[in-house]
Amino acid sequence: MFLQIIDILGTIAFAISGVLVALNKKLDPFGVFIIAFVTAVGGGTLRDVLIGQVPVFWMKNLTFMYVIAGATIFAVIFRNKLDKLRRSLFLFDTIGIGLYTVVGIEKGILADLHPIICIALGTMSACFGGVIRDILCNEIPVIFRKEIYATACIVGGIIFFMLEALTNLSTDILFLIVGLVVIAVRLAAVIFKISLPTLYKG
Secondary structure: OHHHHHHHHHHHHHHHHHHHHHHHOOOHHHHHHHHHHHHHHHHHHHHHOOOOOOOOOOHOHHHHHHHHHHHHHHHHOOOOOOOOOOHHHHHHHHHHHHHOOOOHHHHHOOOOOOOHHHHHHHHHHHHHHHHHHHOOOOOOHHHHHOOHHHHHHHHHHHHHHHHHHHOOOOOOHHHHHHHHHHHHHHHHHOOOOEOOOOOOOO
């Protein structure tokens, strides 16, 4: 139940981030919904396909379709209230990667995969929807820029397995900590202008 709540919250956050990008690109209503949809379920779809869970999650549970539609309508109606488009996009995107990292790791654990693969699944779940969103909107995906993005997910995954090995905390508490760590790392990187080095020397 706890995991499903996190999954739905992540879906809402990513759908809203997709809507904000689509509105900024002046897409029509259908385009806005498609961008919201692929942003919300893109990473989870890749994750489920890789671990052989088909049909993928949103095909088996229509709740996600309703949640995405509701989040899209909400974001469109209140787009003026979501002041400063870039700041709102960053906030919802950051919440989304924190929540979806947790879901991906849990799916990997349930599939009895190695911790490294679980962290990779968490990172893909969190980042791939944003990659599709940015490509469709003709932007260089955030994950490919020097910003701390996927790195935050990896740090959260490592901390999860370290805490699991060293403490007796419940899984739900561990997942809550991991989600907050990913969000905190991403926020701190932006606030303090911490970024990965680039290889370009021009």
